[in-house]
Amino acid sequence: MLSTEDQLIYEVYEIKRPEVEGEILMGVSIVHPGKVGREFFMTKGHFHTVLETSEIYYCMRGEGYMVMETPEGETSVEALSPGKVLYVPPRWAHRSVCTSRQEDLVTFFAYPANAGHDYGTIEQQGFRKLVLDGVNGPEIVDNPRVK
């Protein structure tokens, strides 16, 4: 969980299963509404330690985006809304962003139990794309910190 001045930004609840091939880990992610500056609240985001593993998301509630990128610098930003299923293919780092002003972004996720989480790689400079609060709704812009 990330917090800013003790404000809770997101929560993740996961069912425990053996972290081995063939098992699937799954749970629920809740990103609360809010902003840090112009940037909407989001999850920290991660690659999988086993890079060649995927993840699925089913949006249960709220509005937002999945921000994704590969180690080679390809990017993709997909809208999330209730009932939508999103497949994050192997190799793509991913983070979810809540763009509603009042409602949580609630997603159900599942991924191969041996995948692991690599937060460090993406933490160094952040994702290549940012989702900002704009005058005409959410704006997807390049992250100036990424060279």
Added chain:
Amino acid sequence: MLSTEDQLIYEVYEIKRPEVEGEILMGVSIVHPGKVGREFFMTKGHFHTVLETSEIYYCMRGEGYMVMETPEGETSVEALSPGKVLYVPPRWAHRSVCTSRQEDLVTFFAYPANAGHDYGTIEQQGFRKLVLDGVNGPEIVDNPRVK
């Protein structure tokens, strides 16, 4: 798909992805309401060819059961209703059964893409448990064909 006298019993829609470790295959299964004798309509059911792989189900609509068993003869029958997530652990054969008289049983499923399907093993004598239409609702009974 199974059919009896040209009646459609169930449908499966799957998203195509490479059938390799790390990928996840997913889709939607629709079991229509109906009966063959006293037995409610159901999917054919299967083990995974790679036995040590799991599967997840999210019930989107309808009412029914997931009937499960291991090669060693353990059995489990779990109720399905909208919003419920069911985890089928590695090694468990599984089939879904629609017990509503009017509404489809609609589930979203996901499993490791290298799992494969083994329909033959369970087809020889059927699952150990049957879900029948009883006077006081669905009845779960032993399958007399299984010795």
